[in-house]
Amino acid sequence: MKSIKKKSDWPRVSVIIPVYNREWCIGNCLASICKQEYPKGKIEVLVVDAGSSDKTLEIARRYPVRIISNPDPLARKIGEPSKILGYQKMTGDFYFYLDSDAEFVSKTFVKDLIFPFLDDPEIAGSFTRYLPAKKQNAFNRFVSYHELQLWPMLAYLVPQIKDVKVEKRKKYDVVEIDTDKSPPIGMCFVRKEFLDKVITNPEKFNYVDIAIPLQLAELGYDKFAYVEDAGMYHSRAGLKREFWRQRRDVTITYLPVIGERKFNYIDFGNPLDLFKIVLWVIWVNLLIPSFLVGIYKSFKYRDWAGMYELPTNFILTNYIIYLFLSDPNGRALIKKIIWRT
Numbered sequence: 001m002k003s004i005k006k007k008s009d010w011p012r013v014s015v016i017i018p019v020y021n022r023e024w025c026i027g028n029c030l031a032s033i034c035k036q037e038y039p040k041g042k043i044e045v046l047v048v049d050a051g052s053s054d055k056t057l058e059i060a061r062r063y064p065v066r067i068i069s070n071p072d073p074l075a076r077k078i079g080e081p082s083k084i085l086g087y088q089k090m091t092g093d094f095y096f097y098l099d100s101d102a103e104f105v106s107k108t109f110v111k112d113l114i115f116p117f118l119d120d121p122e123i124a125g126s127f128t129r130y131l132p133a134k135k136q137n138a139f140n141r142f143v144s145y146h147e148l149q150l151w152p153m154l155a156y157l158v159p160q161i162k163d164v165k166v167e168k169r170k171k172y173d174v175v176e177i178d179t180d181k182s183p184p185i186g187m188c189f190v191r192k193e194f195l196d197k198v199i200t201n202p203e204k205f206n207y208v209d210i211a212i213p214l215q216l217a218e219l220g221y222d223k224f225a226y227v228e229d230a231g232m233y234h235s236r237a238g239l240k241r242e243f244w245r246q247r248r249d250v251t252i253t254y255l256p257v258i259g260e261r262k263f264n265y266i267d268f269g270n271p272l273d274l275f276k277i278v279l280w281v282i283w284v285n286l287l288i289p290s291f292l293v294g295i296y297k298s299f300k301y302r303d304w305a306g307m308y309e310l311p312t313n314f315i316l317t318n319y320i321i322y323l324f325l326s327d328p329n330g331r332a333l334i335k336k337i338i339w340r341t
Contacts, residue, residue: 016086116225
């Protein structure tokens with residue numbers, strides 16, 4: 001491990017925050033960064049704005065950040081264009097995109113996640129788990145009890161962190177990313193020198209999110225650090241707002257580019273994955289199993305938010321089915337599956 005004897009030994013990190021009308025959350029997000037026990041001159045914060053008309057920028061200017069304007073209209077719908085622009089403008093050795101509605105839990109968050117890189121030069125990325133907060137709504141707490149903040153259907157379809165752990169170390173666990181099937185790791189620190197080999201053409205690259213670990217693994221950089229104790233809060237609106245999120249994910253960031261995406265929760269060409277989906281749809285529409293699981297989770301977490309198991313599973317699963325059936329790309333995909341079988 002590289003020895004850290006003085007502040008100047010810590011590497012420079014860049015935190016990229018895409019925003020568009022986020023006055024309700026950007027203050028808490030930036031405050032959690034400014035509280036970090038990390039050399040202030042070594043944290044670069046880039047707030048990439050898509051043309052906010054509220055007080056987002058007024059609030060952001062109260063903090064030591066660089067504000068970058070992104071005129072791309074797509075940046076008002078999804079964060080990907082701003083993540084790429086932030087990547088192009090960053091000056092740090094490590095890249096971290098941060099949703100504006102997320103907060104670092106501890107004051108040592110950055111140090112905790114940077115430590116594995118200094119401990120092991122083969123570590124490509126470093127991430128932590130999501131945690132529920134008392135101030136969050138019940139649905140938000142419900143999904144945050146899952147370490148990757150997945151609602152049950154997604155957690156059912158992909159491997160969990162425990163499935164990819166290969167070594168336990170003093171301050172973190174080593175996980176190995178499988179290029180065929182991997183947990184959806186989103187917000188994480190990544191070595192820029194490795195990321196540069198993935199994003200070779202920023203003008204055409206359009207998906208800086210859970211696909212990055214897979215793309216790094218394809219290049220041989222498959223070693224990641226899971227720093228469980230660091231923790232993040234990530235605000236999710238209520239179940240009603242989740243409808244908008246699912247519509248965006250299915251109709252904008254999934255179906256139009258389904259053949260181009262590196263990370264997919266389901267492989268529609270794999271009969272086993274299709275069978276799992278059929279079983280899930282039957283399971284959730286029986287209602288009683290989800291109700292019983294909800295009771296179990298409520299006792300396990302000592303939080304009545306566990307009872308969101310039933311409405312979340314039933315409503316979101318059937319809404320996603322509706323989105324697939326009502327979208328031309330979705331219908332084409334379903335026809336392709338039927339003809340193939």
